[in-house]
Amino acid sequence: MQQYRDGGFVGEDSLRFVDCHSVLLLQGEIACRGLIVITVTKLIDYVTDDADPLVQTEMYSYNVSVRGQGLAFRYDNQHPDELYPGHLDPHHRHTFDFTTNQELPDSPEWLGAEKWPTLGDVIGEAWDWHGQHYALLNHPEDFVPRDQLGDGLSR
Secondary structure, three states: OHHHHHOOOEEEEOOEEEEOOOEEEEEEEEEEOOOEEEEEEEEEEEOOOOOOOOEEEEEEEEEEEEOOOEEEEEEEOOOHHHOOOOOOOOOEEEEEEOOOOEEOOOOOEEOOHHHOOOHHHHHHHHHHHHHHOHHHOOOOOOOOOHHHOOOOOOO
């Protein structure tokens, strides 16, 4: 995260870990340049139960949108019972036309368990997306203020 802050793409965030005894919940939002907001939900399971536990993400959703304009893309594995044709596991990417909020015809795209992204990967992709769509953004240099970020827990 720090590299994206230092690079000027990430501003404030409302991410927080909640210890739910047998799992950790990471939830909140990241304000990025261009009024881009990354909404994060991760359920993290403890693999080991020692002083320095090993953990593994079990469920995740990274939703990238432009505040006041629309959805850009989302990665998730949140609906495994609704696998799409040709998808061998639930890891996939949804892509949207952010000017209309319509999901694109070739979406969702199956990724597979080997290609599911880290949060850092998604922030990097959002930064690239910002550069590619700069001229279409209403406020390409602005950030959503911290007090307007949700913590993801009250929704």
